[in-house]
Amino acid sequence: xxxxxxxxxxxxxxxxxxxxxxxxxxxxxxxxxxxxxxxxxxxxxxxxxxxxxxxxxxxxxxxxxxxxxxxxxxxxxxxxxxxxxxxxxxxxxxxxxxxxxxxxxxxxxxxxxxxxxxxxxxxxxxxxxxxxxxxxxxxxxxxxxxxxxxxxxxxxxxxxxxxxxxxxxxxxxxxxxxxxxxxxxxxxxxxxxxxxxxxxxxxxxxxxxxxxxxxxxxxxxxxxxxxxxxxxxxxxxxxxxxxxxxxxx
Numbered sequence: 700x701x702x703x704x705x706x707x708x709x710x711x712x713x714x715x716x717x718x719x720x721x722x723x724x725x726x727x728x729x730x731x732x733x734x735x736x737x738x739x740x741x742x743x744x745x746x747x748x749x750x751x752x753x754x755x756x757x758x759x760x761x762x763x764x765x766x767x768x769x770x771x772x773x774x775x776x777x778x779x780x781x782x783x784x785x786x787x788x789x790x791x792x793x794x795x796x797x798x799x800x801x802x803x804x805x806x807x808x809x810x811x812x813x814x815x816x817x818x819x820x821x822x823x824x825x826x827x828x829x830x831x832x833x834x835x836x837x838x839x840x841x842x843x844x845x846x847x848x849x850x851x852x853x854x855x856x857x858x859x860x861x862x863x864x865x866x867x868x869x870x871x872x873x874x875x876x877x878x879x880x881x882x883x884x885x886x887x888x889x890x891x892x893x894x895x896x897x898x899x900x901x902x903x904x905x906x907x908x909x910x911x912x913x914x915x916x917x918x919x920x921x922x923x924x925x926x927x928x929x930x931x932x933x934x935x936x937x938x939x940x941x942x943x944x945x946x947x948x
Contacts, residue, residue: 702720703720703721703722703723703726705726705757705758705761705763708720708757708763708765708809708811709761709763711811712763712765712811717810717811717812718809718810718811719808719809719810719812719822719825719826720808720809720810721806721807721808721809721826722767722807722808722809724739724799724802724807726757726758727757727758727759728755728756728757728767729755729756729757729762730755730756731753731754731755731756731764732754734756737755739802740798740801740802743769743802743804743805746769748771749770749771750768750769750770750771750819750820750823751769751819752766752767752768752769752814752819752822753766753767754766754767755767755809757809763811764811765809765810765811766809766810766811766812766814766822767807767808767809768807768808768809768810768819768822768823769805769806769807770805770806770807770808770823771804771805772803772804772805772806777803777804780803781795781800781803784799784800784803806823808822808823808826810822820943821943824939824940824943827936827939828936828940830936831936834886838867838886838887838890839863839867842887842890842891842894843863843866843867843890844863845860845863845864845867848860870886870889870890870893873889873893873914873917873918873921874886874889874921877918877921877922883926883927883935883937884921884922884925884926884927885925885926885927888924888925888926888927889921889925892917892920892921892924892925893917896913896916896917896920899913900913900914900917
C-alpha cells in the first residue's frame with residue numbers, strides 16, 4: 700500500500716487522467732449521495748453479493764469522488780491472508796485486530812475510471828495485469844542485462860542502453876503475433892533462443908532475403924521450444940483478457 704496517496708490520486712484526477720489502486724482500509728469513506736460516513740466493515744457485511752461497487756467520497760479532508768469495487772475472496776484465500784497477517788504481526792511483536800482479520804474476506808479497489816469505460820470485471824482483471832509490468836522489468840534486467848552497462852562515458856552508456864531497449868521492443872514485435880495460441884510463448888525462453896542465434900541475426904541484417912529466412916527460422920524455434928508449460932487450472936493473463944473480451948462482445 701506504499702503507493703496509496705490520496706493527494707497523488709487527486710492530482711491525477713484534476714489532470715483528467717485515471718488511477719486504479721487497492722483501497723487502504725484505514726481511509727475514511729463517505730456515501731457519495733448523502734456525504735454520510737460509512738463504517739467500512741458494517742457496510743461490507745450488509746452486502747451479500749460476491750462482487751459489487753458503489754460511488755463514494757474518499758478522504759476525511761478534501762474528499763475525492765471515485766468508485767469502490769468490492770470482491771469477496773474464496774475462503775481459502777482469506778484464510779491464507781490471515782495466516783500471513785498473524786506471521787507478520789508476530790515478527791513485529793503485535794496482535795492483528797479482529798477488524799483487520801475480517802476485512803481480509805474482501806479485495807477492495809478504488810478508481811476514478813467511469814463504469815462506461817471500465818466494467819467491474821475489467822477493474823478486477825486490470826489490477827491483476829499490473830504484475831505483467833513487473834515481469835517485463837524483471838525480463839529486461841535478468842535476461843536482457845538492462846541493468847548492466849559496460850562503459851563509463853555518457854555516449855557509450857546511452858548507446859548501449861538504447862540498443863538494448865530497441866532489442867526488447869523488436870523482440871516483443873516478433874513474439875506478439877504468436878501469443879494467441881492454446882499454449883502461449885514464454886518470453887524468457889524466446890529471449891534465450893534469440894540470444895543463441897543473435898550472431899546469425901546480425902550477419903543477415905544486410906540482406907533482406909537472408910533476414911526473412913533467419914526470422915522464419917527463429918519463429919519456428921519459438922513455436923517448437925519456446926512455449927509456456929501448459930496450465931491445468933489457472934488461466935494465463937492473456938486468456939483472462941480474451942474471456943472478458945468475449946463476454947463483452
